[in-house]
Each structure stands twice: as C-alpha cells, then as structure tokens.
Amino acid sequence: xxxxxxxxxxxxxxxxxxxxxxxxxxxxxxxxxxxxxxxxxxxxxxxxxxxxxxxxxxxxxxxxxxxxxxxxxxxxxxxxxxxxxxxxxxxxxxxxxxxxxxxxxxxxxxxxxxxxxxxxxxxxxxxxxxxxxxxxxxxxxxxxxxxxxxxxxxxxxxxxxxxxxxxxxxxxxxxxxxxxxxxxxxxxxxxxxxxxxxxxxxxxxxxxxxxxxxxxxxxxxxxxxxxxxxxxxxxxxxxxxxxxxxxxxxxxxxxxxxxxxxxxxxxxxxxxxxxxxxxxxxxxxxxxxxxxxxxxxxxxxxxxxxxxxxxxxxxxxxxxxxxxxxxxxxxxxxxxxxxxxxxxxxxxxxxxxxxxxxxxxxxxxxxxxxxxx
Amino acid sequence: xxxxxxxxxxxxxxxxxxxxxxxxxxxxxxxxxxxxxxxxxxxxxxxxxxxxxxxxxxxxxxxxxxxxxxxxxxxxxxxxxxxxxxxxxxxxxxxxxxxxxxxxxxxxxxxxxxxxxxxxxxxxxxxxxxxxxxxxxxxxxxxxxxxxxxxxxxxxxxxxxxxxxxxxxxxxxxxxxxxxxxxxxxxxxxxxxxxxxxxxxxxxxxxxxxxxxxxxxxxxxxxxxxxxxxxxxxxxxxxxxxxxxxxxxxxxxxxxxxxxxxxxxxxxxxxxxxxxxxxxxxxxxxxxxxxxxxxxxxxxxxxxxxxxxxxxxxxxxxxxxxxxxxxxxxxxxxxxxxxxxxxxxxxxxxxxxxxxxxxxxxxxxxxxxxxxx
Numbered sequence: 001x002x003x004x005x006x007x008x009x010x011x012x013x014x015x016x017x018x019x020x021x022x023x024x025x026x027x028x029x030x031x032x033x034x035x036x037x038x039x040x041x042x043x044x045x046x047x048x049x050x051x052x053x054x055x056x057x058x059x060x061x062x063x064x065x066x067x068x069x070x071x072x073x074x075x076x077x078x079x080x081x082x083x084x085x086x087x088x089x090x091x092x093x094x095x096x097x098x099x100x101x102x103x104x105x106x107x108x109x110x111x112x113x114x115x116x117x118x119x120x121x122x123x124x125x126x127x128x129x130x131x132x133x134x135x136x137x138x139x140x141x142x143x144x145x146x147x148x149x150x151x152x153x154x155x156x157x158x159x160x161x162x163x164x165x166x167x168x169x170x171x172x173x174x175x176x177x178x179x180x181x182x183x184x185x186x187x188x189x190x191x192x193x194x195x196x197x198x199x200x201x202x203x204x205x206x207x208x209x210x211x212x213x214x215x216x217x218x219x220x221x222x223x224x225x226x227x228x229x230x231x232x233x234x235x236x237x238x239x240x241x242x243x244x245x246x247x248x249x250x251x252x253x254x255x256x257x258x259x260x261x262x263x264x265x266x267x268x269x270x271x272x273x274x275x276x277x278x279x280x281x282x283x284x285x286x287x288x289x290x291x292x293x294x295x296x297x298x299x300x301x302x303x304x305x306x307x308x309x310x311x312x313x314x315x316x317x318x319x320x321x322x323x324x325x326x327x328x329x330x331x332x333x334x335x336x337x338x339x340x341x342x343x344x345x346x347x348x349x350x351x352x353x354x355x356x357x358x359x360x361x362x363x364x365x366x367x368x369x370x371x372x373x
Numbered sequence: 374x375x376x377x378x379x380x381x382x383x384x385x386x387x388x389x390x391x392x393x394x395x396x397x398x399x400x401x402x403x404x405x406x407x408x409x410x411x412x413x414x415x416x417x418x419x420x421x422x423x424x425x426x427x428x429x430x431x432x433x434x435x436x437x438x439x440x441x442x443x444x445x446x447x448x449x450x451x452x453x454x455x456x457x458x459x460x461x462x463x464x465x466x467x468x469x470x471x472x473x474x475x476x477x478x479x480x481x482x483x484x485x486x487x488x489x490x491x492x493x494x495x496x497x498x499x500x501x502x503x504x505x506x507x508x509x510x511x512x513x514x515x516x517x518x519x520x521x522x523x524x525x526x527x528x529x530x531x532x533x534x535x536x537x538x539x540x541x542x543x544x545x546x547x548x549x550x551x552x553x554x555x556x557x558x559x560x561x562x563x564x565x566x567x568x569x570x571x572x573x574x575x576x577x578x579x580x581x582x583x584x585x586x587x588x589x590x591x592x593x594x595x596x597x598x599x600x601x602x603x604x605x606x607x608x609x610x611x612x613x614x615x616x617x618x619x620x621x622x623x624x625x626x627x628x629x630x631x632x633x634x635x636x637x638x639x640x641x642x643x644x645x646x647x648x649x650x651x652x653x654x655x656x657x658x659x660x661x662x663x664x665x666x667x668x669x670x671x672x673x674x675x676x677x678x679x680x681x682x683x684x685x686x687x688x689x690x691x692x693x694x695x696x697x698x699x700x701x702x703x704x705x706x707x708x709x710x711x712x713x714x715x716x717x718x719x720x721x722x723x724x725x726x727x728x729x730x731x732x733x734x735x736x737x738x739x740x741x742x743x744x745x746x
Binding site: 153186234243246267271278 | 511512522525526557559560567591592593594595596597605607608609611612613614615616617618619620621622623624626627628630631632633634635637638639640641642643644645646647648649651652655656
C-alpha cells in the first residue's frame with residue numbers, strides 16, 4: 001500500500017475540558033515526532049499565543065486562525081448545526097474540506113463533531129451513514145470497535161462496510177496488512193442472532209477482502225483482543241463501550257476500598273505502589289486515544305475531552321497514520337469494488353430464485369443466505 | 374403484598390460443572406435457612422445418595438427421583454427439545470408444571486433450560502416471549518437486568534412488560550416495595566434512540582405502576598447500581614453482560630501482572646492480602662447467583678454452572694423469594710391490568726388521530742408518542 005507524508009493538520013484548539021493548554025503542548029509533541037508537519041491552530045488568538053510562547057518550535061510551524069466562536073462541551077448537535085458556523089471546530093473541519101489540511105483533530109463534543117463533520121465533509125459514495133469508530137484497550141494492544149454510537153441499527157450491507165472500513169483503519173494505525181475482523185453477536189445457538197448480523201457474516205465469509213474475517217465474537221472477547229476490528233451496530237456498540245467503562249470504574253472503586261480497608265492493606269498498597277502504577281497506566285484512557293468517523297470525505301479525529309497533552313498527541317498520531325495511508329481514497333475504491341461484488345452475488349441468487357419460483361425472490365434469497373450459515 | 378411459605382422445590386441435581394457434589398450440599402444450606410422446605414432431587418440415584426450420606430438432615434427432607442437421562446452442558450437447545458424428555462432438568466421443571474413443586478432450580482445449560490421451561494410451562498397470558506433476567510453485581514448490592522439474551526429485539530410493549538416483571542422480581546428478592554427501574558439507552562441527544570425504547574419510555578412515564586420509573590440509564594450506570602431494574606432488549610443486554618464480564622477478567626489480568634511485576638509488589642500484595650480477599654469477594658460471581666425466565670407459568674431458576682454449594686444456595690434463595698411472593702400469580706394480574714391501560718391509551722390516541730385525519734392512524738400515533746418525549 002502506498003503511503004504519503006501528511007503535511008498540514010487543522011486543530012480545534014478550543015475543544016475538550018482544557019482547550020489550548022492541552023492542545024498546544026499536544027501539538028508540540030506531535031511536531032517532535034513529525035518535524036515537517038505544519039499546524040493550523042483554530043480558536044482564540046490570545047489564548048493560543050499564550051500557550052505557543054512556551055513551545056517556540058511549534059510557534060514556527062503553526063499559523064493561528066482566530067475565531068471567537070466556540071462550541072460548548074454540552075452543546076446539543078442541533079445547536080452546533082445552527083450556531084456552529086465559524087467556530088474553531090467548524091473551521092478546522094472546513095480546512096480539511098478545502099484541501100488545506102490533511103486531517104483535523106478535535107477534543108470537543110462528540111455529537112457536535114459528528115454532525116458538523118457529516119455536514120461539511122459529506123459521506124463518500126455508497127455510504128449512507130458513517131460509523132463512529134473507537135479504540136478499545138485490550139490485554140494485547142487495542143482494537144477498533146465500530147459503530148460505537150453514530151447510528152442506531154445497521155443493515156447487513158452497513159455491517160459489512162464497517163468491517164471493510166475498520167480494517168482500513170487498523171491497517172493505517174496499527175500497521176497490520178490483513179487485520180482480523182469479528183462480528184459482535186450473542187453466542188449461544190438458542191439465541192438466533194439478528195438477520196442483519198447473519199447476512200453480513202455470510203457475505204464476509206464469501207467475498208474475498210483485504211482482511212482476515214474471523215466470524216462471530218462475543219462481548220467478553222473484545223477486551224481479550226481476539227480480533228483487531230469488532231463490528232456492531234451503534235446501539236449495542238455504544239452500550240458495550242459504556243458498560244466496559246462503567247465496569248472498569250466499578251472495579252477501581254472496589255480496589256480502592258479494599259486497599260484502604262486496614263492499616264496493613266494500606267502499607268501493602270504503598271509497598272506495591274509501582275505495581276499499581278503499572279495498573280493505572282494500563283487502564284489509563286489516555287493510552288489509547290483517537291476515535292474517528294469512518295465513511296466521510298476527509299479525516300476528522302475525535303480525542304477524549306479530558307485528555308492531557310500526551311493523550312492529545314496520540315489522537316494526532318491516529319490522524320497522521322490515516323492520512324499517510326490515504327484512507328479516504330483507499331476506502332472509496334475498496335467500497336466501490338465490494339459493493340459491486342455484493343450486487344453480483346445478490347443478482348445471481350435472485351436469478352436462481354426466479355428460475356425456481358416467480359414470487360418474492362428477494363426476500364427468499366435473504367432468508368436462504370441467512371439460514372445457510 | 375401477601376406472602377406464602379414455599380413448601381417444595383425441585384432440583385436438577387445433574388446440571389452444572391459439578392452436579393450433585395455441589396447441588397446436594399447447596400440444598401443442605403438452603404434447608405438450614407428454611408427448615409420446613411422439602412426437596413425433590415432429580416438425577417442419578419447412586420450419585421445423589423452418595424452426597425446425601427454426608428448431609429443426613431437433608432436426606433430426611435428429600436426424595437430422590439431417579440433418571441439416567443442428563444442434558445449435557447454443551448447440548449444445543451434443539452437437542453434438548455428432541456432428547457430432553459425424562460432428563461433431570463425436564464423432570465424438575467415438570468414437577469413445577471404438575472404443581473408438586475413451588476419452584477425449580479438448575480445449574481444446567483442456559484439454552485436448554487430456557488427452551489424446556491418455555492415448552493413445559495408456557496408463557497402467561499399476554500406474554501409472547503419471556504425474558505431472561507440476570508442479577509448484575511453493582512457497587513451497592515445487585516440489580517436485575519433483563520432481557521440478557523432470551524430474545525433478539527423487543528417491541529415497546531415487551532420492554533414495558535420487562536419493566537413490570539423486573540420490578541416484581543426485585544420486590545420478591547430484594548424486598549423493595551417500589552423498585553426503581555431504568556430503560557437502557559444510548560445517551561447523547563445526537564443519537565436518537567430506537568423508537569421502541571422511546572415508546573416504552575413514554576408509557577412507563579404515563580401509566581401508574583407499582584414501581585419508580587427513573588427514565589433512561591446508560592451502560593456505565595448499571596454497575597453504579599443507579600436503579601434496581603435495568604430494561605433492555607436481549608441482543609444489547611447479552612452483549613452488555615458479556616462485555617462487563619470480559620472487562621472484569623481483563624482488569625483482573627492487569628492486576629495480577631501488576632502485582633507480580635517485582636519483588637516489592639509481590640511483598641506489598643502479600644501484606645495487602647486481606648484487601649485482595651475483600652476485592653475477590655466483591656468480584657465473586659457466586660455472590661449474586663440466580664437468574665430466571667420471567668413471564669412463564671412457573672418459577673425456574675438458573676444458577677451459574679460453575680458455582681459452589683454457597684452459590685447454589687443463593688440461587689435457591691432467589692426462587693424461594695419469588696415463590697413466597699407468588700410472583701407468577703402477581704404478574705398475571707399486573708400484566709392484564711397494565712395491558713388494558715395501554716390499550717386504552719392507544720385507543721384514545723388513535724381516536725384523536727382519526728378525528729384529525731383518516732389515514733394510517735396507528736403509525737402516526739406511535740410517531741407522535743415517540744416525539745413527545
């Protein structure tokens with residue numbers, strides 16, 4: 001696969017819990033990694049300059065694009081659409097649209113970033129609804145899970161597209177040429193699984209794609225890192241993500257209570273401090289940072305809102321990897337080819353069915369493919 | 374609410390990873406709690422007798438119902454249906470159906486237990502698809518989550534029924550008169566939520582029920598014990614449950630690695646042993662044990678397959694609480710009353726719509742109620 005060197009990135013400096021005080025030093029770290037990278041810094045000039053003063057090497061590589069308009073962390077997407085024009089978030093995305101920037105990064109409000117990205121960049125041909133792809137920390141490294149909440153429900157085609165798009169992202173950010181992909185499902189045979197999931201499964205098994213399709217995975221296998229990419233529709237995906245976060249917090253609460261339950265446990269915890277630091281590091285949400293909306297005409301990365309400079313630099317790294325691999329151009333070609341293969345399969349099945357019986361060929365086809373698994 | 378004292382319970386002694394060696398001592402613990410309880414022990418006579426020899430007080434309170442047929446832990450539900458007749462699981466459920474036993478408990482295969490329970494006991498009037506209700510450990514106590522995988526998808530009525538049924542279970546096993554109930558949803562406004570969830574939300578807000586409806590909850594709030602009962606359709610519910618289990622295992626792996634990373638951490642962990650024991654206890658899956666299929670003409674409790682005698686006794690306690698509260702009789706009345714209220718609401722909305730326009734009144738009504746939230 002060809003790579004190219006991203007030259008310019010656009011940063012929404014006002015997003016996140018800490019604004020420029022995290023984003024500017026985050027950009028400085030990214031510049032150390034990629035000395036030829038140039039930065040468009042969108043937001044309040046005074047606030048950005050105050051931060052740039054501390055990182056003179058970045059000051060030389062950056063241009064400030066002033067705006068007073070900021071989308072609040074609790075703004076509703078509808079408000080962002082109505083009042084977001086000219087905001088730091090809007091302008092950063094616009095820089096991608098205009099072709100000035102290779103990618104944009106924001107730690108702002110997810111909903112606002114999603115609707116603005118969709119409106120400004122639009123979906124690529126063949127994609128109706130882009131997916132929100134998140135990184136999920138696993139005992140190995142991390143996996144990509146999509147959709148974690150851009151849309152409720154997904155057709156079989158959309159699920160299959162998610163597989164393709166997630167694999168492209170895994171190639172770009174993990175450097176794996178044939179990423180492993182699994183479809184999230186409920187395990188036991190008594191639960192039949194949804195028709196869409198079954199149909200997507202049949203297609204992913206049948207069509208030769210640039211990925212290693214591993215079949216169904218269950219909720220408890222995500223954190224085990226069983227596959228590089230986990231595909232699921234957005235309702236269950238968002239619930240799974242939130243549930244995992246909640247469980248981690250719950251256990252952290254238990255652990256804290258347990259370690260402060262007596263003088264002896266407190267002493268033991270003190271002695272084992274380096275171990276707890278290792279644990280803290282592995283559970284650190286900054287460690288894997290950078291989600292994205294796959295299926296758009298451009299790269300926009302969503303950073304955690306509460307992250308620090310190191311975490312923000314990780315989000316920049318994700319965007320850099322995706323831009324270097326020209327993920328948008330790749331996906332356009334791959335999706336077109338995939339969809340024409342699917343159309344061919346459907347047409348041939350439909351033809352076979354029409355020969356057999358004249359009635360309701362399409363729905364019969366679907367049932368059959370589902371049952372054939 | 375009236376209570377009655379359960380007299381007889383039927384045990385599938387061959388289910389679970391350990392069979393009679395866990396189930397018989399588990400029953401002995403239950404007998405100590407409820408000295409007037411009597412036990413039907415279904416399974417291999419020789420194996421059961423060998424265990425009964427060690428607990429003579431139980432031997433006096435139990436009758437053995439021999440069978441050589443056993444449903445394996447990995448049997449498919451379809452196999453259980455075809456070949457399960459006369460098995461220890463089947464006979465235990467049959468004892469409930471025949472009215473000999475007040476409830477049945479099995480640590481056997483979930484899928485088999487579900488299909489056999491449905492076939493033998495049948496759903497109560499007004500319920501098409503019973504729900505699998507599980508107990509979810511929270512930082513407070515535990516919550517009931519349903520459906521965790523009996524069915525894929527749920528209509529708005531089914532979700533509302535789950536709320537009612539889950540609340541009845543919470544009353545029975547936690548002794549809370551007005552349990553708090555939440556509907557699991559994806560949080561942010563940008564994600565609109567499914568129509569069924571919205572409609573169920575509108576109904577639960579509108580209809581006066583014997584529960585405290587708290588509105589939507591998100592995945593990360595389950596483990597916080599925000600509500601006593603969490604309602605969700607079975608696909609997302611099963612994925613949430615499995616994801617929580619997986620995350621707990623993942624963090625346990627991290628913790629183990631962290632505490633064995635150096636001599637110092639090992640010493641610290643040794644010193645803090647009592648704390649780790651507290652943690653282990655709180656994360657112990659045996660601590661909350663006992664799921665059930667709500668909406669059937671009888672009480673069948675599913676115990677974890679890998680549990681020990683203490684855990685199995687907890688599952689018996691769940692069934693005992695539900696039988697004491699006559700949950701089946703209660704639900705029959707409550708569901709009937711609830712459904713007629715819903716019918717009245719729908720009829721009045723439909724009438725209003727027909728007055729306004731003659732076309733497609735029903736679907737318009739649904740849309741409106743959804744949008745009114």
